[in-house]
Amino acid sequence: MIENSKVQALDIKSIINNQRNRYPVLLIDKIVDLVPMQRATGIKCFTYNEWFFPGHFDDEPNVPGFVQMETLVQTFILTFLCKPEYSGMKTNGVSINNIRFKKKIVPGDVLRIEATLESFKRGIAIGYSESFVDGEPACRADFVVAVPEILNKFKPKA
Amino acid sequence: MSTLQNYINAFTSTFLVEESDLANLKYQDIAAWDSVGHMSLMAALEEIFGIEMDIDDIIDFSSFEAGKKIMLKYNVKMD
Numbered sequence: 001m002i003e004n005s006k007v008q009a010l011d012i013k014s015i016i017n018n019q020r021n022r023y024p025v026l027l028i029d030k031i032v033d034l035v036p037m038q039r040a041t042g043i044k045c046f047t048y049n050e051w052f053f054p055g056h057f058d059d060e061p062n063v064p065g066f067v068q069m070e071t072l073v074q075t076f077i078l079t080f081l082c083k084p085e086y087s088g089m090k091t092n093g094v095s096i097n098n099i100r101f102k103k104k105i106v107p108g109d110v111l112r113i114e115a116t117l118e119s120f121k122r123g124i125a126i127g128y129s130e131s132f133v134d135g136e137p138a139c140r141a142d143f144v145v146a147v148p149e150i151l152n153k154f155k156p157k158a
Numbered sequence: 159m160s161t162l163q164n165y166i167n168a169f170t171s172t173f174l175v176e177e178s179d180l181a182n183l184k185y186q187d188i189a190a191w192d193s194v195g196h197m198s199l200m201a202a203l204e205e206i207f208g209i210e211m212d213i214d215d216i217i218d219f220s221s222f223e224a225g226k227k228i229m230l231k232y233n234v235k236m237d
Contacts, residue, residue, distance in 0.1 A: 094194055124197045151193040156185040156220035
Protein backbone atom coordinates (compact mmCIF):
# COMPACT_ATOMS: atom_id res chain seq x y z
CA MET A 1 0.00 0.00 0.00
CA ILE A 2 1.05 3.53 -0.66
CA GLU A 3 1.05 5.67 2.44
CA ASN A 4 1.52 9.01 0.76
CA SER A 5 1.87 10.69 -2.59
CA LYS A 6 5.68 10.55 -2.63
CA VAL A 7 6.06 6.85 -3.50
CA GLN A 8 6.94 6.63 -7.15
CA ALA A 9 6.89 2.95 -8.17
CA LEU A 10 5.38 -0.48 -7.53
CA ASP A 11 7.07 -3.82 -8.06
CA ILE A 12 5.11 -6.96 -8.92
CA LYS A 13 4.55 -7.86 -5.25
CA SER A 14 3.09 -4.45 -4.57
CA ILE A 15 0.90 -4.69 -7.68
CA ILE A 16 -0.45 -8.04 -6.48
CA ASN A 17 -1.10 -6.60 -3.04
CA ASN A 18 -2.97 -3.58 -4.37
CA GLN A 19 -5.23 -5.13 -7.00
CA ARG A 20 -6.97 -8.45 -7.57
CA ASN A 21 -5.93 -9.60 -11.04
CA ARG A 22 -3.81 -12.74 -11.01
CA TYR A 23 -2.23 -15.12 -13.53
CA PRO A 24 -3.11 -15.48 -16.33
CA VAL A 25 -4.81 -12.07 -16.45
CA LEU A 26 -2.40 -9.93 -14.48
CA LEU A 27 -0.99 -8.01 -17.41
CA ILE A 28 1.39 -5.43 -16.03
CA ASP A 29 4.86 -6.15 -14.67
CA LYS A 30 5.68 -2.98 -12.76
CA ILE A 31 4.67 0.61 -12.18
CA VAL A 32 7.57 2.95 -12.77
CA ASP A 33 5.89 6.25 -11.97
CA LEU A 34 2.96 6.84 -9.68
CA VAL A 35 1.19 9.85 -8.28
CA PRO A 36 -1.77 8.50 -6.29
CA MET A 37 -5.16 9.77 -7.45
CA GLN A 38 -3.50 11.39 -10.47
CA ARG A 39 -1.45 9.13 -12.75
CA ALA A 40 0.44 5.86 -13.12
CA THR A 41 2.91 4.57 -15.68
CA GLY A 42 3.04 0.81 -16.13
CA ILE A 43 5.38 -1.54 -17.98
CA LYS A 44 4.43 -4.84 -19.61
CA CYS A 45 7.08 -7.00 -21.29
CA PHE A 46 5.72 -9.46 -23.83
CA THR A 47 7.59 -12.68 -24.55
CA TYR A 48 6.57 -15.53 -26.82
CA ASN A 49 5.82 -17.56 -23.68
CA GLU A 50 2.60 -15.55 -23.12
CA TRP A 51 -0.39 -17.94 -23.12
CA PHE A 52 -2.20 -16.12 -25.94
CA PHE A 53 0.52 -16.00 -28.59
CA PRO A 54 0.13 -19.60 -29.81
CA GLY A 55 -3.55 -18.90 -30.47
CA HIS A 56 -3.26 -15.33 -31.75
CA PHE A 57 -1.86 -16.34 -34.19
CA ASP A 58 0.29 -19.41 -34.70
CA ASP A 59 1.78 -17.99 -37.90
CA GLU A 60 1.84 -14.34 -36.82
CA PRO A 61 1.91 -13.89 -33.04
CA ASN A 62 0.64 -10.51 -31.82
CA VAL A 63 -1.08 -9.20 -28.72
CA PRO A 64 -4.90 -9.50 -28.85
CA GLY A 65 -6.91 -6.32 -28.45
CA PHE A 66 -8.56 -7.45 -25.22
CA VAL A 67 -5.13 -8.00 -23.67
CA GLN A 68 -4.08 -4.52 -24.73
CA MET A 69 -7.24 -3.16 -23.11
CA GLU A 70 -6.44 -4.99 -19.89
CA THR A 71 -2.96 -3.51 -19.75
CA LEU A 72 -4.53 -0.06 -20.04
CA VAL A 73 -7.22 -0.57 -17.43
CA GLN A 74 -4.98 -2.45 -14.98
CA THR A 75 -2.56 0.46 -14.97
CA PHE A 76 -5.48 2.87 -14.67
CA ILE A 77 -7.02 1.23 -11.59
CA LEU A 78 -3.71 1.43 -9.74
CA THR A 79 -3.98 5.21 -9.79
CA PHE A 80 -6.51 4.83 -6.97
CA LEU A 81 -6.07 1.26 -5.67
CA CYS A 82 -2.61 2.30 -4.47
CA LYS A 83 -4.30 4.33 -1.73
CA PRO A 84 -4.56 2.43 1.57
CA GLU A 85 -8.30 3.02 1.83
CA TYR A 86 -8.95 1.40 -1.57
CA SER A 87 -6.15 -1.13 -1.76
CA GLY A 88 -7.22 -4.63 -2.75
CA MET A 89 -10.77 -3.69 -3.68
CA LYS A 90 -12.32 -5.36 -6.73
CA THR A 91 -13.29 -3.15 -9.65
CA ASN A 92 -15.91 -3.45 -12.37
CA GLY A 93 -15.73 -1.88 -15.79
CA VAL A 94 -18.60 0.50 -16.53
CA SER A 95 -17.58 1.74 -19.96
CA ILE A 96 -14.67 1.80 -22.38
CA ASN A 97 -14.84 4.44 -25.09
CA ASN A 98 -12.77 5.90 -27.89
CA ILE A 99 -10.62 2.80 -28.27
CA ARG A 100 -7.80 3.15 -30.76
CA PHE A 101 -5.35 0.43 -31.77
CA LYS A 102 -2.42 2.02 -33.53
CA LYS A 103 0.32 -0.58 -33.58
CA LYS A 104 0.74 -4.32 -33.77
CA ILE A 105 2.44 -5.54 -30.60
CA VAL A 106 4.64 -8.61 -31.00
CA PRO A 107 6.82 -10.85 -28.83
CA GLY A 108 9.79 -8.88 -27.56
CA ASP A 109 7.94 -5.60 -27.35
CA VAL A 110 7.95 -3.61 -24.13
CA LEU A 111 4.71 -1.75 -23.62
CA ARG A 112 4.69 1.49 -21.64
CA ILE A 113 1.22 2.43 -20.36
CA GLU A 114 0.43 5.93 -19.14
CA ALA A 115 -2.80 6.21 -17.18
CA THR A 116 -4.51 9.38 -16.01
CA LEU A 117 -7.23 9.57 -13.37
CA GLU A 118 -9.50 12.52 -14.17
CA SER A 119 -11.95 12.07 -11.32
CA PHE A 120 -12.73 9.69 -8.50
CA LYS A 121 -15.92 10.20 -6.58
CA ARG A 122 -18.02 7.77 -4.51
CA GLY A 123 -16.48 4.73 -6.13
CA ILE A 124 -16.63 5.90 -9.74
CA ALA A 125 -13.28 6.44 -11.45
CA ILE A 126 -13.05 8.28 -14.76
CA GLY A 127 -9.94 8.64 -16.87
CA TYR A 128 -7.90 7.33 -19.77
CA SER A 129 -4.79 5.37 -20.67
CA GLU A 130 -2.39 5.45 -23.58
CA SER A 131 0.28 2.89 -24.41
CA PHE A 132 3.51 3.08 -26.38
CA VAL A 133 6.15 0.76 -27.83
CA ASP A 134 9.54 2.40 -28.33
CA GLY A 135 7.81 5.77 -28.07
CA GLU A 136 5.27 4.99 -30.77
CA PRO A 137 1.57 5.07 -29.84
CA ALA A 138 0.11 1.57 -29.55
CA CYS A 139 -3.32 1.85 -27.99
CA ARG A 140 -5.55 4.21 -26.03
CA ALA A 141 -9.00 4.27 -24.42
CA ASP A 142 -11.22 6.23 -22.04
CA PHE A 143 -12.51 4.41 -18.96
CA VAL A 144 -15.24 4.55 -16.37
CA VAL A 145 -14.57 2.02 -13.63
CA ALA A 146 -16.68 1.31 -10.55
CA VAL A 147 -15.61 0.07 -7.14
CA PRO A 148 -18.64 -1.92 -5.90
CA GLU A 149 -17.48 -1.96 -2.27
CA ILE A 150 -17.65 1.83 -2.23
CA LEU A 151 -20.81 2.09 -4.36
CA ASN A 152 -22.63 -0.17 -1.93
CA LYS A 153 -22.18 2.40 0.82
CA PHE A 154 -24.29 4.84 -1.19
CA LYS A 155 -27.08 2.52 -2.29
CA PRO A 156 -30.59 3.79 -1.55
CA LYS A 157 -32.55 1.84 1.01
CA ALA A 158 -34.78 -0.81 -0.49
CA MET B 159 -35.49 26.65 -17.60
CA SER B 160 -37.34 25.97 -14.33
CA THR B 161 -35.75 24.17 -11.41
CA LEU B 162 -38.24 21.32 -11.82
CA GLN B 163 -37.35 20.95 -15.48
CA ASN B 164 -33.66 20.85 -14.63
CA TYR B 165 -34.42 18.17 -12.04
CA ILE B 166 -36.42 16.21 -14.62
CA ASN B 167 -33.66 16.57 -17.20
CA ALA B 168 -31.13 15.08 -14.79
CA PHE B 169 -33.22 11.90 -14.73
CA THR B 170 -34.07 11.72 -18.41
CA SER B 171 -30.50 12.33 -19.54
CA THR B 172 -28.94 9.96 -17.01
CA PHE B 173 -31.37 7.07 -17.45
CA LEU B 174 -32.62 7.74 -20.99
CA VAL B 175 -36.25 7.53 -19.89
CA GLU B 176 -39.27 9.57 -20.91
CA GLU B 177 -40.43 12.40 -18.70
CA SER B 178 -43.84 10.71 -18.49
CA ASP B 179 -42.24 7.71 -16.75
CA LEU B 180 -40.70 9.66 -13.89
CA ALA B 181 -43.56 10.30 -11.46
CA ASN B 182 -43.44 6.88 -9.81
CA LEU B 183 -39.89 5.98 -10.68
CA LYS B 184 -37.92 4.35 -7.87
CA TYR B 185 -34.39 3.04 -7.46
CA GLN B 186 -33.93 -0.22 -9.38
CA ASP B 187 -37.28 0.11 -11.18
CA ILE B 188 -35.26 0.24 -14.39
CA ALA B 189 -31.94 -1.33 -15.29
CA ALA B 190 -30.28 2.05 -15.73
CA TRP B 191 -31.01 3.07 -12.13
CA ASP B 192 -28.61 0.65 -10.49
CA SER B 193 -25.82 1.53 -8.09
CA VAL B 194 -23.68 2.97 -10.88
CA GLY B 195 -26.63 4.84 -12.38
CA HIS B 196 -27.39 6.22 -8.92
CA MET B 197 -23.93 7.73 -8.68
CA SER B 198 -24.31 9.17 -12.18
CA LEU B 199 -27.62 10.75 -11.19
CA MET B 200 -26.13 12.24 -8.02
CA ALA B 201 -23.22 13.65 -10.03
CA ALA B 202 -25.64 15.14 -12.57
CA LEU B 203 -27.74 16.81 -9.87
CA GLU B 204 -24.66 18.16 -8.12
CA GLU B 205 -23.40 19.65 -11.34
CA ILE B 206 -26.74 21.11 -12.42
CA PHE B 207 -27.53 22.70 -9.06
CA GLY B 208 -23.99 23.42 -7.86
CA ILE B 209 -24.36 21.42 -4.66
CA GLU B 210 -22.50 18.63 -2.85
CA MET B 211 -24.78 16.03 -1.36
CA ASP B 212 -24.25 14.29 1.99
CA ILE B 213 -23.96 10.53 2.13
CA ASP B 214 -27.21 10.17 4.11
CA ASP B 215 -29.11 12.11 1.48
CA ILE B 216 -27.62 10.00 -1.30
CA ILE B 217 -28.79 6.86 0.49
CA ASP B 218 -32.26 8.31 1.13
CA PHE B 219 -32.62 9.38 -2.50
CA SER B 220 -34.69 6.33 -3.38
CA SER B 221 -37.20 7.74 -5.87
CA PHE B 222 -38.00 10.65 -8.13
CA GLU B 223 -40.43 12.03 -5.54
CA ALA B 224 -38.18 11.40 -2.53
CA GLY B 225 -35.44 13.25 -4.32
CA LYS B 226 -37.54 16.40 -4.56
CA LYS B 227 -37.79 16.60 -0.77
CA ILE B 228 -34.08 15.95 -0.36
CA MET B 229 -33.23 18.69 -2.81
CA LEU B 230 -35.05 21.16 -0.58
CA LYS B 231 -32.27 20.68 2.00
CA TYR B 232 -29.96 22.22 -0.55
CA ASN B 233 -32.31 25.10 -1.26
CA VAL B 234 -33.34 23.57 -4.56
CA LYS B 235 -37.07 24.22 -4.61
CA MET B 236 -39.24 22.73 -7.33
CA ASP B 237 -41.35 25.59 -8.64
